[in-house]
Amino acid sequence: MxxxxxxxxxxxxxxxxxxxxxxxxxxxxxxxxxxxxxxxRRSPSRVSATREAMLREYARVQNPQETREDAGSGDGLDEPELHREEIELPDGGQLVLTDIEDITPERAAKTAARIARILNNKERDRQS
Incomplete structure (x- = not known):
């Protein structure tokens, strides 16, 4: 041999x-x-799923949806109103509160007191 x-x-x-x-x-x-x-090895089910997804996408691009006349109106996606409040801090600083919700005087005072307490805190920062 x-x-x-x-x-x-x-x-x-x-x-x-x-x-x-x-x-x-x-x-x-x-x-x-x-x-x-x-x-x-390629899975036959994944191959067919990929092919179907490609054909769906092709059909979507070839047949786009019609544009509505009233698109963008009354759909709840309008620009929200922003509320702004400027507050003087005890040491001469200025705090500007901005929110999409109404800023009540109680909420503004509570936030100003919290910020003033943080600024007046002389303790060492434990994070650094």
């Missing part, structure tokens, strides 16, 4: 799950065959 035929038979046996060959040539051929084999 020729050397090439012998190598071919050893490689075929090894690829079919036979015993691992001990010679270096067959090991190299197995490594090359393993490199040529794809590492992952």
């Amino acid at each position: 020729s050397r090439r035929a012998d190598q071919s038979e050893r490689l075929e046996r090894a690829l079919e799950g036979g015993p691992i060959p001990h010679d270096e040539e067959t090991r190299q051929m197995l490594a090359a065959a393993g490199a040529l084999q794809p590492g992952d």
Whole structure:
């Protein structure tokens, strides 16, 4: 039997799950065959799902929705009103409160007192 035929038979046996060959040539051929084999297989369900998604997107682009005459009016997405209140702090500073909700005098006073207490706190910052 020729050397090439012998190598071919050893490689075929090894690829079919036979015993691992001990010679270096067959090991190299197995490594090359393993490199040529794809590492992952495509799932048919994912392939079809991807294809359907592409076709849906294509159809959406080809047939855009009609523009409404009243688009943007009365849909609740109008620009909200911003409320602003300027307050003088005890040490001459100024606090500007801004909110989309009404700023009541009690809420403004409570926030100003809290900010003044933070600014007057002489304790060392424990975070730094």
